[in-house]
Amino acid sequence: MPSRPPDTASDAVSDTASDAAICVAPAVPADTAPGRLPAGLSAGLPAALLCDMDGTLVDTEREWLLAVAALLDEEGLPSGEAALAPFAGATLADSAARLIEQHGLRATREELFSRLDGDFTRRVAAGVAVQPGALAFLDRARALGVPTALVTASERHLTDLVLETLGAHRFDLTVAGTEGGRSKPYPDPYLAAATRLGADPADCLAVEDTPTGAAAALAAGCRLLAVPTVPGIEPGPRTLFAASLVGLDPAALPLSGSLPA
Structure with a gap:
């Protein structure tokens, strides 16, 4: 979310949820299972981990x-x-x-x-809840030496508030709002994060929960780990679905498909 009031209308496409059913996360697509790689075959260690914030790491969506x-x-x-x-x-x-x-x-x-x-x-x-498995997932990436960025559409002041809960030490850099150019669903923030980390976007793993963020990550050329909190993220050859971050290892993820819940 930009750090100043908007002066132009956006043509960006956004996505989905409800006040009455905001917590009802969609099931990962059933038709993605055929796209899973054989057991034990993973995409390898990503050059960088690029994580969305709202909904993905904390329950702020x-x-x-x-x-x-x-x-x-x-x-x-x-x-x-x-x-x-x-x-x-x-x-x-x-x-x-x-x-x-x-x-x-x-x-x-x-x-x-x-x-x-x-x-x-x-x-x-007033306080935010960390999503299950999020901190362990980030800590595993750090232990593996994977550079990690927080890439969020939220305003800088909101990002800094959430970092008090997540721990700023878990990230090599943060890109908030329009700091990287146009915000999501444009690829600019992911491209900016990858560039600043010295990584090829194609070798980066982005983690997102909404179609808006997923569109940004895929448009930047990143692999996508989708942990949906709202419906609408489409299956694809560079998209892996998971019900949560619990127990996930950034070094041992297949290229696409769906992980068992």
Whole structure:
């Protein structure tokens, strides 16, 4: 989410969840199992690990969607699954523009940006839950000597709040909001992180939970470990699905398919 209010509408595509069913994570696609590699055959150690934050490492995607739902409720607008779907993984800038262009709110983007940012920041400051297996997964990457970056669409001030929980020492660098150029679903933040780590994006493993983030990682040329919190990430030859990060080893992951829950 950009560190300043938006000045242009975004054409970015975002994705999915609901205020009533935000915690209902979709099952990994059943039709990806045929794409799994034979047992014991892995893609090898990635040149770098590039991790999304909200929803992937911490359960803040829920808080973000609750903030959007609260604003929609205040404006007397629907705030169910269909209404919230485009906001999952979206930036503050894109969300403020969407509220005006698609929901018809009569407010400036700056005003909506500020309202969303304030509510979401308060929710994050109250405390965030780390996703199961996230810290062990990051620590294993560090033990293996894999450079690790946090690549998030969240604002810098929100990112720094969450880093107090995750531990900044677990990351070699962080790319927040538009610090790497255009934010997700554009590839810019992943390309920026890979470049700063001196790694070829094709040799990097990105970890994402939403279609918006997945689109960014794949467009950058990264391999993708998808741990969905909302529906919509499509199977593909560079996409591996997992139900959670529990027990995963960055050095022993197949190229694609689905890992058993």
